[in-house]
Amino acid sequence: MTTRTDATFFPPIPEAQRWLKGVTFPPDRPLINLSQAAPAEPPPPEMLGAMAAMLQETATHLYGPVLGLPALRAALATDWARHYGAPVTAGQIGITQGCNQAFAATLSALTTEGDEVIVPTPWYFNHKMWLDMSGLRAVPLPTGADLIPEADAARPLITARTRAIVLVTPNNPTGAEYPPETLRAFFDLARAHGLKLVVDETYRDFHSRPGAPHDLLTTPGWDDTLVQLYSFSKVYRLTGHRVGAVIANPELLHQIEKFQDTVAICAPTLGQKAALWGLQNLGDWKDAQRQEILTRRAAIAEGFAPLRDRGWQLRGLGAYFAYLDHPFAEGAAALAPRLVREAGVLTLPATMFTPSGDASGERCLRLAFANTDSAGLARVLDRLARVEGPLATPSGAA
Structure with a gap:
């Protein structure tokens, strides 16, 4: 019997977490998790205080x-x-x-x-x-x-x-x-x-x-x-x-x-x-959070040149997300788990965001940067620029 839940795929975030099993990260290169679009910090102290009172x-x-x-x-x-x-x-x-x-x-x-x-x-x-x-x-x-x-x-x-x-x-x-x-x-x-x-x-x-x-x-x-x-x-x-x-x-x-x-x-x-x-x-705190996200957005745009020189493209950038076109011959579904092992970066392949058979999904990765700062993003870009592998044949080449 096929059920309604059988009709769809396994949730991508838990699926990506499986790639971490058995992988160790050296102290000088800890994992940078850019898989989930969610802040990793609690609400601000003022809100936590108000919530404590609400519990009464x-x-x-x-x-x-x-x-x-x-x-x-x-x-x-x-x-x-x-x-x-x-x-x-x-x-x-x-x-x-x-x-x-x-x-x-x-x-x-x-x-x-x-x-x-x-x-x-x-x-x-x-x-x-x-x-x-x-x-x-x-x-x-x-x-x-x-x-x-x-x-x-x-x-x-x-x-x-x-x-x-x-x-x-x-x-x-x-x-x-x-x-x-x-x-x-x-x-x-x-x-x-x-x-x-x-x-x-x-x-x-x-x-x-x-x-x-x-x-x-x-x-x-x-x-x-x-x-x-x-x-x-x-x-x-x-x-x-x-x-x-x-x-x-x-x-x-x-x-x-x-x-x-x-x-x-x-x-x-x-x-x-x-x-x-x-x-x-x-209100003011919310404005400051927006400015922080815009600062991270700018850090990616301004620091992308070394990746661009190695064939990467910055396809989209805004809110919590950067959408990257990678240069490698392998598809994004294979590249994303490899980045965990070789670069200590957890991100999602665009195959998780595209219909089955859509070739564009294998060319791109989504980076969600809500839980890292500009310095962390600089490390991400540096790590990705060091990744090696056979390159894709340019479109139109023999």
Whole structure:
């Protein structure tokens, strides 16, 4: 018997962790783990103190409202409206148990088995896994050299079974930041065909440009087409507390409420209270975190020349991610475990982000640099520049 979970692949992060078994790392070259897009440090001390006090409150240990604490929904609505320069109400906010659950709940509310969802490639692997396990068809939308999807290329992929288009910006895995005009083109395409445009903005707070990344919320009736997903986990280092959000039409949230009540009942109350406290008190700290990520981004861009000289290419860079095209004859699926052994660097091959048989997956690696600093990234670049191996035949060569 084939089950829904049999329909998809094993989670990439645990799979990559297996490459560490039996490998020892000398003291002068410890492992640098760039496999998972998550900060490795706890929340700031001020938040930890506030969370300690929250533990003394009885309500922290009880079920809360299915769509989230009213105060958190209202605060996020205010934050969202301020950031995007458009009205957003608490009734358009739903709190979920992490952004992955926000995606799962949204797609469950929008689709039925056999439906189709257009997803640019490279795609976020957990999105693909959920579509597989839901009996949905993920329709790949290849991106070009700039890793930016095009609405004109998506148009011929729309069929009678298409229900949504999913975008992630800043993108996981590539780091690409989709321009406002790209998002507008996809919004117009989705609206013209009666589809939902689902935009995962987990990494919004680390965008290289300040201010709103698009103006879609200024469109009258935006929530009949647009669904935004968000995460508190990265910006406030609350990954273990699982707090995400859906910003959407209240009628859609009413359907999502069914999913939420069945799967989780509510997002963890402590995490929700911490997210609320962060929104109210950590504005300057959040800005500093963004600047730190931008500093690391610059360190990769400025330090990449030795790798470029050895045939590597920096395809994408943004938020927590660098997307590298390697020069070797072997594919990325074989190269990534070799980098653990020979360079002490754990990263993911792009085969984990692309459809089976997509040759581009074997050419690229994703580096997620949330848990290292600029000095650590300099060591990564130096180690990669020292890796040897047979080189790929240049495209077009005999």
